Amino acid sequence: MKVHTHIVMDAHGDTRHTFNPESEVEVSEALKRFDQLLKTHTAARRLGEGRSELVRSFNPADEEVLFFRKLVGG
């Protein structure tokens, strides 16, 4: 079974939500989570070799998407 992951940076270091991209129910839940997170977070998918790409819409094919809160001046 394939497992794709949404990783959310938080006080625990991160929290990981996994879903099976071949399961309609799990993809639907993952879509809801993605849309909810995107209101307050920036999302990026890992491309390998240190490269990444910002994502603005849900794609169940993305194996690993990382969410971190919107940036502010430090």
Next chain:
Amino acid sequence: MRWLAAIEMMIPGLLLWASFIGLMCIHDWILYGLNARAPQAQKAEALIREWLSPEQLRQYEEWRKFEVTGSAGGRYLITPAYIHVLNTGQHICFVPDNFSVLPAADVMLARKIALENDEVGALKVACRLPY
């Protein structure tokens, strides 16, 4: 004895600079060293290692800082405390808005992703540090 007077005039500046370096070291130690063994710090450590390039990982393991090239071509050194703009020598800072609860490695990873994918956007929110 003019040289002695010149050295005396430089002493306050040198002390100020040494104090600043000392404070930054303490800041890094608190951010990184003191909390490095906490479970959340270990998770963040594992996460950043997955997302860094081999060269960035080498720098991170050696110096706890690493270089990135921004999406618009700028070069930066990301440290646990601030970001050194290598092109200008300036120091800047931006963080996720929940940074106070995040391990330092998470903050560094967020900075890397932001600069490598949306350098202009990241610079818009960044604070310019006065040193």
